[in-house]
Amino acid sequence: MANFLTRTRGKERLHWTDWLSYAYLLFGVVVMFGPVLWLALSSFKTEAELQHYPPRLLPYIQKTEKIPGYDSALPIFKVTKGALAGQEVAQVRRIGLVAQVVRPDEPGKLVKLPIADRKPVEHVALATSNYVKLFKRFDFLRFLWNSTFITVVATAITLVINSMAAFALSKYAFRGRGTVMALVIGTLMIPQTVVLVPLFLVVRDLGMINSLWGVIIPGAATPTGVFLLRQYMLTIPDEILDAARMDNASEWKIYWRIILPLSAPAIAVLAILSIMWRWNDFLWPLIALTQSKFFTLQLALNSFRGEFNTDWASLLAMTVLTLLPIVAVFAFLQKYIATGIATTGGK
Amino acid sequence: MADLQLRSVTKAYGAAEVIKGIDLDVAEGEFCVFVGPSGCGKSTLLRMISGLEPISGGEVKISGDVVNHLGPAERGLAMVFQSYALYPHMTVRQNLSFGLENTRTPKAEIAERVGAAAKMLQIDQLLDRRPKDLSGGQRQRVAIGRAVVREPRIFLFDEPLSNLDAELRVEMRGEISRLHRRIGNTMIYVTHDQVEAMTMADKIAVLRDGRLEQFGRPLDLYNRPENLFVAGFIGSPKMNFFAAEVASGALKLAAGPTFALPEGRFDLREGAKVTLGIRPNALKPAAAGLTLTVADVERLGGESYLYGHSPDGSAITVHSPGQTGVEPGTEIALSPDMAEAHVFDADGRSLRRH
Numbered sequence A: 001m002a003n004f005l006t007r008t009r010g011k012e013r014l015h016w017t018d019w020l021s022y023a024y025l026l027f028g029v030v031v032m033f034g035p036v037l038w039l040a041l042s043s044f045k046t047e048a049e050l051q052h053y054p055p056r057l058l059p060y061i062q063k064t065e066k067i068p069g070y071d072s073a074l075p076i077f078k079v080t081k082g083a084l085a086g087q088e089v090a091q092v093r094r095i096g097l098v099a100q101v102v103r104p105d106e107p108g109k110l111v112k113l114p115i116a117d118r119k120p121v122e123h124v125a126l127a128t129s130n131y132v133k134l135f136k137r138f139d140f141l142r143f144l145w146n147s148t149f150i151t152v153v154a155t156a157i158t159l160v161i162n163s164m165a166a167f168a169l170s171k172y173a174f175r176g177r178g179t180v181m182a183l184v185i186g187t188l189m190i191p192q193t194v195v196l197v198p199l200f201l202v203v204r205d206l207g208m209i210n211s212l213w214g215v216i217i218p219g220a221a222t223p224t225g226v227f228l229l230r231q232y233m234l235t236i237p238d239e240i241l242d243a244a245r246m247d248n249a250s251e252w253k254i255y256w257r258i259i260l261p262l263s264a265p266a267i268a269v270l271a272i273l274s275i276m277w278r279w280n281d282f283l284w285p286l287i288a289l290t291q292s293k294f295f296t297l298q299l300a301l302n303s304f305r306g307e308f309n310t311d312w313a314s315l316l317a318m319t320v321l322t323l324l325p326i327v328a329v330f331a332f333l334q335k336y337i338a339t340g341i342a343t344t345g346g347k
Numbered sequence B: 001m002a003d004l005q006l007r008s009v010t011k012a013y014g015a016a017e018v019i020k021g022i023d024l025d026v027a028e029g030e031f032c033v034f035v036g037p038s039g040c041g042k043s044t045l046l047r048m049i050s051g052l053e054p055i056s057g058g059e060v061k062i063s064g065d066v067v068n069h070l071g072p073a074e075r076g077l078a079m080v081f082q083s084y085a086l087y088p089h090m091t092v093r094q095n096l097s098f099g100l101e102n103t104r105t106p107k108a109e110i111a112e113r114v115g116a117a118a119k120m121l122q123i124d125q126l127l128d129r130r131p132k133d134l135s136g137g138q139r140q141r142v143a144i145g146r147a148v149v150r151e152p153r154i155f156l157f158d159e160p161l162s163n164l165d166a167e168l169r170v171e172m173r174g175e176i177s178r179l180h181r182r183i184g185n186t187m188i189y190v191t192h193d194q195v196e197a198m199t200m201a202d203k204i205a206v207l208r209d210g211r212l213e214q215f216g217r218p219l220d221l222y223n224r225p226e227n228l229f230v231a232g233f234i235g236s237p238k239m240n241f242f243a244a245e246v247a248s249g250a251l252k253l254a255a256g257p258t259f260a261l262p263e264g265r266f267d268l269r270e271g272a273k274v275t276l277g278i279r280p281n282a283l284k285p286a287a288a289g290l291t292l293t294v295a296d297v298e299r300l301g302g303e304s305y306l307y308g309h310s311p312d313g314s315a316i317t318v319h320s321p322g323q324t325g326v327e328p329g330t331e332i333a334l335s336p337d338m339a340e341a342h343v344f345d346a347d348g349r350s351l352r353r354h
Helices: A016-042 A047-051 A127-137 A142-172 A177-189 A192-204 A212-221 A223-233 A237-245 A251-262 A266-280 A283-290 A297-303 A312-338 B042-050 B094-104 B107-120 B135-150 B166-185 B194-200 B218-223 B229-234
Strands: A060-062 A072-079 A087-096 A099-104 A104-113 A117-118 A122-124 B006-014 B015-025 B031-035 B056-063 B077-078 B154-158 B186-190 B202-207 B211-215 B238-245 B249-255 B258-260 B271-278 B283-299 B303-309 B315-321 B331-336 B341-345
Touching: A016 A312, A047 A060, A047 A312, A047 B006, A060 B194, A060 B258, A087 A104, A104 B094, A127 A142, A127 A312, A142 A177, A142 A212, A142 A223, A142 A266, A142 A297, A177 A223, A177 B341, A192 A212, A192 A283, A192 B194, A192 B238, A223 A266, A237 A251, A237 B077, A251 A266, A266 A297, A266 A312, A297 A312, B015 B056, B015 B202, B015 B211, B015 B218, B015 B238, B031 B042, B031 B194, B042 B154, B042 B186, B077 B135, B094 B107, B107 B135, B135 B166, B166 B194, B186 B331, B202 B218, B211 B218, B211 B229, B211 B238, B229 B271, B229 B341, B238 B258, B238 B315, B249 B271, B283 B315
Parallel strands: B031 B186, B031 B202, B077 B154, B154 B186
Antiparallel strands: A060 A122, A072 A087, A072 A117, A087 A099, A099 A104, B006 B015, B006 B056, B202 B211, B238 B249, B238 B271, B249 B258, B271 B341, B283 B303, B283 B331, B303 B315
């Protein structure tokens, strides 16, 4: 692996194509990973730091100090000009372009200072307050639960329904099989927005508006999933199924004990896709769920954006938390994507 | 243990009839081989017996009971497939026990039967491996083992050796024969290889084009083929055929010479166009007779084969024991051993009297 990764065209020193490929790869890393890094670091910035101009990559926090005689901790500045130049002062209040400051060792004596003559004393630190606020001020855990419930249950239903449909469409010869398959594929050509209104009417009439099931059920069977699994199942030799039939296995058992394990790589792919679709789904939940207690994380994120102001700090923190499960799913399931085991039992 | 009877069994896919009415009786404990060229319907017939393929007409009887309506599981048969069809995601042990688990056999009995079968087939040290870690011969044994543990009434083999290399094929051939002798079950074996058929079978059924051409003991088929097709199919190398005409009780070959036939063995009509069949080992070099232009010589050391053609263009193969001095391009004269001659009429039926 290490050998593979460090392989270069130049034997002794790097060939110019090596430089080019490293530069290209580095560019790719920056383009793809940069925004994520920016997001993650920004979620640890205070509201003030988020408004800071020009924007800085690392999160900074201004030093504060408790001064006797004052209730809250005061922000510390360094004076750049005038009699106190070079000294650290604590700012009591600011009035227009003038700041009233005190020296920490002389808390009683107020000094007036033009604000241009002082610079905040800052250090890099992670402000976890954004995350704490999420749990304290918002019902984050409820949103998380709603999202998780929808994702897990919908993915499970999707896998079961799609794999059964794919099994029938790949391994049973019946009249109209081609037509059914064509219909399934055909629905891929209809955009979701077109069916949004009729779908809403159906779901409303079934009384599933403002219910998590109203989000789960309409998308449970996906043409992409049926197609993906069917194409994979076509590669499972029929003789294995015949062997199972000779071995007294019922059709259900063939599905459960033979087809499903042999389709594991395709099912893993569909599981990843389904988890991503469901977790990131926004439009349909926005329509089907109107009460905030049913909100998914994506809807909650949306609700942070007001018409006149946006709670950027909470928005960023929640975005990071929303991304984490998808990253985890990828990390754990990606190894299943590559391996195929179905063809190794025959010749 | 059971016998098998087919009563005018047919199979049609739409208008295309692939099995055109086959009657066959396989006795209990017999090793029966279905043999025929590819596309003759032998595998289809086997799948119809197994229940994997529905039957269009006729009856399949096992132990006297009609089983047409029963599924593959209920017929009590086991099948070994051409591609072995092992379950790739299961270990050898799970492969062997899958069928027994499905019939809710007690765990202890499963373990015992799997152990016994594995021991018999010498795969007991492979039980925890997966099929992909096994060699071709080992997979073959597992596939047979999977059939053996079920203790079926009849074993079905669908060209099980066609994926093995020549050496292993000979070895497994012996192994399957020994298995048959040991457990004594009825076995039905499909192959396109007539050598396998000759060496393994108690009875051979030669199929062509969805029809049964002849059914009988291997040597009966070899010695008394009922028609031109069976005569040409059974025996290696192939039998030589010569166009001939009956002339006063003897045969005048289109290639020139005339040979007398054994008295009273064949139903001959004066002047009829017939085909004379002579096996390669019944043709002997002689001072005069049928002229062979030698095109090719195969020297195997212990025996030799001469390939060539007669003056009228019929292909001729001659088997000669020992080493031969004949060179390609020369002409030699052959005399057929007419005691071993076969004569067929214009429709290909044997003219031999029974």
